[in-house]
Amino acid sequence: MKSHSSTLLAEVRTFRQNHPDVRYVDLISLDIPGRFYGKRYPVEMLEKVAAGSPLKLPQNAVLLGAQGGLFKIGDYCFHDGDPDANRRLVPGTLKPVSWEAQPLGQMLITSDGTEAPIEFEPREVLAKVLERLHGKGIHPVVAFELEFYLFDRKLADGLPQFARDPLSDDPDDQPTLHIERLSRFAPVLDDMVQTAQAQGIDITVITAELGPGQFEINFGHLDDGLRAADWAALFCRSTRGVALKHGYRASFMAKPYLQHPGSGMHVHVSLYDAAGNNLLAAHQQQPLRHAVAGCLELLPHCMPIFSPNHNAFRRLGGTVNAATKACWGYEDRDACVRIPESDPRNLRIEHRLASADANPYLVLAAILVGLKHGLEAAREPIAPLNEDRDSGHDFPLEMLEAVRAMQAQPALRKGLGAEFVDVYCENKRQDHLAFQQEINAREYRWYL
Structure with a gap:
């Protein structure tokens, strides 16, 4: 785990050195309809996540509909308290974003490989099949x-x-x-x-x-x-x-x-x-x-x-x-x-x-x-x-x-x-x- 964190930390620090004008990084993941959701993190906070600080997003963000709304699906969404779930950074995916008006970065996040993966997260489903x-x-x-x-x-x-x-x-x-x-x-x-x-x-x-x-x-x-x-x-x-x-x-x-x-x-x-x-x-x-x-x-x-x-x-x-x-x-x-x-x-x-x-x-x-x-x-x-x-x-x-x-x-x-x-x-x-x-x-x- 320590070597994994050190690799991520090195990736973030190298990115900051190569892109000193980038202040924020979009941490993104694909939901069920195939749209990205996530959070925009200050790059200095991303360094803390890479070093091992928790990264949590609502579990039910994976369940968004095509227009972004939530549906009642079993006990999810409206009867589960909308809990957070751990995510992790995907190594090798921290890259610059060149198409926005301001300099940004982006990096994939996922629940696969965490202690409690989200069973219906698309990347986790594929990870299990593989x-x-x-x-x-x-x-x-x-x-x-x-x-x-x-x-x-x-x-x-x-x-x-x-x-x-x-x-x-x-x-x-x-x-x-x-x-x-x-x-x-x-x-x-x-x-x-x-x-x-x-x-x-x-x-x-x-x-x-x-x-x-x-x-x-x-x-x-x-x-x-x-x-x-x-x-x-x-x-x-x-x-x-x-x-x-x-x-x-x-x-x-x-x-x-x-x-x-x-x-x-x-x-x-x-x-x-x-x-x-x-x-x-x-x-x-x-x-x-x-x-x-x-x-x-x-x-x-x-x-x-x-x-x-x-x-x-x-x-x-x-x-x-x-x-x-x-x-x-x-x-x-x-x-x-x-x-x-x-x-x-x-x-x-x-x-x-x-x-x-x-x-x-x-x-x-x-x-x-x-x-x-x-x-x-x-x-x-x-x-x-x-x-x-x-x-x-x-x-x-x-x-x-x-x-x-x-x-x-x-x-x-x-x-x-x-x-x-x-x-x-x-x-x-x-x-x-x-x-x-x-x-x-x-x-x-x-x-x-």
């Missing part, structure tokens, strides 16, 4: 890919406007899947990449996607699943900030336009043993097929995680490369689970169903539980799309149905934790019902 996998001698290597849209900074009557192309105000004039669009938006994209790299994030490939003002960013592969999810979460935060600085609004909303493709979170996962052998490639790829079968079996029960809100369900089906069933295939982007072409050393799955605004810790946790379930059950999967274009299991396309399916799945309750599943499902149920408590203009047009 711990069990490591106990079985399974070591995942993970890479995220995130799609997002750039919009004009100002909304028009509450509606997003296409990002203003420096060469044209006509959204139809933006070249899709074309390197030229990367050049047109180079100043903001370059700043996004440099800012992410300053956060310690390994950015690899940038792609102009099909939607006007839509882009995709790929991250490097990591043998630390927690850090891979950290990267995805931190990238969303910094990208929104950089976009505002350049006069744009960056959004990871799943389906901002009905007529254009939605934005997804693609996750590449390979599994290795302690000696570095790719477990999925053994025995003529039989473990790969078993892992795929497990993923597909649990996928319909994970939909509240992969599609975490009303809008995210709009993304499924009807547009390019968005699956309508739990399916798989080799080099097939219409599949939920795609097997990219690779050599045996790099054989992996690409899970493509989650929306870009899903919680990266929970998405990865659900995928890993599915893979582990498949390896243990050792069943063959359904036919790949390469053999049968109609192959696939149905999955829920509406939140309340999805919540019921998730809450009743024994393997998921065991893999993610029964307490987490119950809390998460009630959070999603209450959020969905709160969203419905407004009559929109279309209802008056149709029914008045």
